[in-house]
Amino acid sequence: MRKFLLLGICVSFLLPAIAQAQQVRSSYFMEGSNYRMSLNPSFQPTKGFVNLPGIGGTSTELSTNSVGMHDLFEVFASDDDYYNSDKFYNSLKNMNEANIHASTNILSMGAYKGKGFWTFNIGTRVDAEGNIPKSMFDYLRAGDPNYWDTNFDIRDEKLRVNAYIEIGGGYSSAINERLTVGGRAKLLLGAGNIGLTINNLSLSKNNMGNGFQIISDAYLESSVKGVELEETNGYVTDLEYNKFGVSGYGAGFDLGANYKLTDKLTLSASLLDLGFIAWSKSGTQIAESDKNTTLTPGSDYSMEDAENVIDFELYGLQKKENKARTTSLSPTLVLGGEYAFFNNELSVGLLSTTRFGKLHNHSELTLSANYRPNTFINASLTYSMLQGGDTFGFVIRIGQLMLGTDYIYLGKNSNHANAFVGLSIPLGKKKE
Secondary structure (H helix, E strand, O other): OOOOHHHHHHHHHHHHHHHOOOOOHHHOOOOOOOHHHHOOOOOOOOEEEEEOOOOOOEEEEEEEOOOOHHHHHHHHHOOHHHHHOHHHHHOOOOEEEEEEEEEEEEEEEEEEEOOEEEEEEEEEEEEEEEEEEHHHHHHHOOOOHHHOOOOEEEEEEEEEEEEEEEEEEEEEEEOOOOEEEEEEEEEEEEEEEEEEEEEEEEEEEOOOOOOEEEEEEEEEEEEOOOEEEEEEOOEEEEEEEOOOOOOEEEEEEEEEEEEEOOOOEEEEEEEEEEEEEEEOOOOEEEEEEOEEEEEOEOOOEOHHHHHOOOOHHHHOEEEEOOOOEEEEOOOEEEEEEEEEEOOOOEEEEEEEEEEEOOOOEEEEEEEEEEEOOOOOEEEEEEEEEEOOEEEEEEEEEEOOEEEEEOOOOOOOOOOEEEEEEEEOEEEEEEOO
């Protein structure tokens, strides 16, 4: 089973939550939309709303720094021969990054009350990041260890996954005619957190030429209730999922403000996902490697073992004493500026987003052209400069229906992909 183990764990374990993802950034300057509040809690929609599961907003987002989306899907869907494709291999970088950031709306609603706008939401969040060195693919392509003519030195292979449920309440209010501020407080129920670090994995033929040696420096932290580390001969060989449960509790905050500098120029800023989750000792399992072993053909391993050698047993992980742990969220800084003209029917905007991940920091600069002839129809066309490339996006809103993408799909070599469709139910009176 020569599969992409580190990201395979992430996708197979969290696939139900990846079906929906966080709001597209191209909607940031779409006046009146409630969806853009997830990017800045100070924004206020035209009127109150209710978003139900499914129709309330469905999206996906994936990104890599090397292979295209087609290659990424083939890694999970195809057999082992895909690794032998020179075209795939030549597209790899020395360090290959893959990211999944998703959120699911279970229920959200908002309404004007008193001097401000109140919101309530229940949803799930998943943040997953992986680093896979090219040397791992050298190993995957090597085949039968009996015929190795080289040694393998695999370093800095990492996986970080954080999944939780959030229950939040928010409020935004106009301080004066120009300044509006808002915030959201969130109770976090930890569904799972996995951290796997392979500092070094060395595989080489021994001096006698009749076996190979494994030296592993690896560390695993798993805080997932209902998931057990399975052992064989004292080594961790698999993750066994039994049932869903909450294994940690925490809190988070979103803060935002927008200021009308002139009648035509508006500046805005927000800081999202400030917070932490404390994981319980009973729901946390720790494993660490202590392995310097020589295996010989026939007695210590079979060809079947060689085909599955990328499994956990390769890393020589042994269970250690469980302990409580605390992890932080991955915050995002959002900065925006918008200039309106033609009686506010047209505007241009510039948006900067920087996400501070556990393995990668991602920055994106987006230029947006926005058309809003009335409160019923809004449209935005965007151009984004990413780390490692650029892309176009669009969003259109007709009444309470909105759809769009930050990254228009340009073929199977695209490194980024997302899409959004949402339908809100209006609630209450329009904003005065």
